[in-house]
Amino acid sequence: MDIDAIIDNVYLLPEKSRERLKAGISEVTYARGHFLFKVNKISSDIYFIKKGIVRAYAETAGNEVTFWFGKEGDTVISMKSYVHDQKGYENIELLEPCELYQMKAESLRRLFNEDIHIANWGRKFAEQELVKVEERLIFRQCRTATERYKELMATDPELLQRVQLGHIASYLGMTQVSLSRIRAELK
Amino acid sequence: MDIDAIIDNVYLLPEKSRERLKAGISEVTYARGHFLFKVNKISSDIYFIKKGIVRAYAETAGNEVTFWFGKEGDTVISMKSYVHDQKGYENIELLEPCELYQMKAESLRRLFNEDIHIANWGRKFAEQELVKVEERLIFRQCRTATERYKELMATDPELLQRVQLGHIASYLGMTQVSLSRIRAELK
DNA sequence: CTGCTTTTTTATCATTTGTAAAATTTTTAC
DNA sequence: GTAAAAATTTTACAAATGATAAAAAAGCAG
Numbered sequence: 132m133d134i135d136a137i138i139d140n141v142y143l144l145p146e147k148s149r150e151r152l153k154a155g156i157s158e159v160t161y162a163r164g165h166f167l168f169k170v171n172k173i174s175s176d177i178y179f180i181k182k183g184i185v186r187a188y189a190e191t192a193g194n195e196v197t198f199w200f201g202k203e204g205d206t207v208i209s210m211k212s213y214v215h216d217q218k219g220y221e222n223i224e225l226l227e228p229c230e231l232y233q234m235k236a237e238s239l240r241r242l243f244n245e246d247i248h249i250a251n252w253g254r255k256f257a258e259q260e261l262v263k264v265e266e267r268l269i270f271r272q273c274r275t276a277t278e279r280y281k282e283l284m285a286t287d288p289e290l291l292q293r294v295q296l297g298h299i300a301s302y303l304g305m306t307q308v309s310l311s312r313i314r315a316e317l318k
Numbered sequence: 319m320d321i322d323a324i325i326d327n328v329y330l331l332p333e334k335s336r337e338r339l340k341a342g343i344s345e346v347t348y349a350r351g352h353f354l355f356k357v358n359k360i361s362s363d364i365y366f367i368k369k370g371i372v373r374a375y376a377e378t379a380g381n382e383v384t385f386w387f388g389k390e391g392d393t394v395i396s397m398k399s400y401v402h403d404q405k406g407y408e409n410i411e412l413l414e415p416c417e418l419y420q421m422k423a424e425s426l427r428r429l430f431n432e433d434i435h436i437a438n439w440g441r442k443f444a445e446q447e448l449v450k451v452e453e454r455l456i457f458r459q460c461r462t463a464t465e466r467y468k469e470l471m472a473t474d475p476e477l478l479q480r481v482q483l484g485h486i487a488s489y490l491g492m493t494q495v496s497l498s499r500i501r502a503e504l505k
Numbered sequence: 506c507t508g509c510t511t512t513t514t515t516a517t518c519a520t521t522t523g524t525a526a527a528a529t530t531t532t533t534a535c
Numbered sequence: 536g537t538a539a540a541a542a543t544t545t546t547a548c549a550a551a552t553g554a555t556a557a558a559a560a561a562g563c564a565g
Contacts, residue, residue: 244438250437253438309523
């Protein structure tokens with residue numbers, strides 16, 4: 132997915148503002164297994180995924196909680212770093228070799244203060260992510276494990292093809308054994 | 319909590335911008351039990367809580383999921399209405415008589431397009447909420463019911479005093495019976 | 506205070522989900 | 536192609552949580 136489409140997908144920018152935003156962006160490529168963010172590091176850079184898929188996970192008491200997947204067109208940030216300039220709680224790992232657009236936090240901050248359209252673009256981005264996470268929190272609570280898996284099959288079958296089931300299970304809030312059990316029952 | 323403190327708590331606005339924002343705000347009072355938002359209605363208005371406490375809940379298959387509490391200093395919106403101008407998924411109900419600052423969605427939208435400081439204030443607001451919800455989603459998954467209750471006791475004991483336990487249980491992602499059991503064990 | 510309503514607790518039982526370990530399948534590296 | 540590693544499934548058992556019903560406690564109106 133190309134950078135113009137990604138930017139405009141968040142919020143339609145005037146030509147001039149889009150060019151200013153793009154001026155701070157460079158392309159990078161990393162291998163599968165590379166980490167864009169590591170827990171407890173501060174890094175407010177921002178990435179847009181041109182090609183590939185990544186996962187964000189937190190580490191807790193011996194096991195990992197995958198709480199987000201990003202793929203073509205998605206924006207990758209370490210939320211707490213980006214927002215509060217504090218140590219992040221997430222690791223973000225490439226699950227496939229990826230082509231990314233990279234932007235330095237500083238460039239973006241400067242643009243937020245200089246260009247009202249870009250400020251509103253940043254606002255829209257955060258707002259849209261907020262709705263997604265809130266819906267996920269609610270959905271998680273009012274559906275059984277089986278319903279959650281079925282929902283994912285219906286809405287994002289591609290994810291099931293591209294990501295290993297251990298990560299999917301964690302994302303759906305269950306153990307890999309549970310997911311395996313559910314899949315066996317649905318056969 | 320007064321309106322200047324609430325506004326500045328999100329993001330420090332220059333004097334002139336704060337006055338513009340405040341110009342669109344009026345004070346309202348509602349009784350306990352009043353609904354600020356009803357599910358499936360579009361209402362992008364925004365409220366700030368001067369005094370009182372409210373809860374946001376979604377209705378699903380016969381039972382309610384409380385997913386947010388707001389109290390003094392907090393901002394109340396129907397997220398999906400506010401962001402996408404679509405029907406919201408939440409009911410927001412006053413749990414105490416409340417004094418609120420109210421702002422019409424239209425005034426705010428106009429200001430976002432006219433004043434870069436207010437646009438960044440709106441951005442900061444969404445970003446901060448985003449971090450909170452994301453942390454809650456992760457926390458929910460990696461702690462047991464007992465740990466979640468203990469955490470709430472430690473971080474927000476006041477909430478336990480002001481809100482009935484049925485709502486707290488739902489907020490913590492368990493049934494009221496479960497919460498009662500946990501409380502009995504901790505005695 | 507008294508009776509009524511709402512909230513919280515307690516008890517029992519059923520179900521779901523987790524843990525651990527082994528078996529199987531798939532992927533990777535040489 | 537084969538061996539080694541990684542991922543997935545299966546099994547058995549244990550623990551946590553949910554559903555339901557009923558009792559107890561707390562809150563409220565007259």
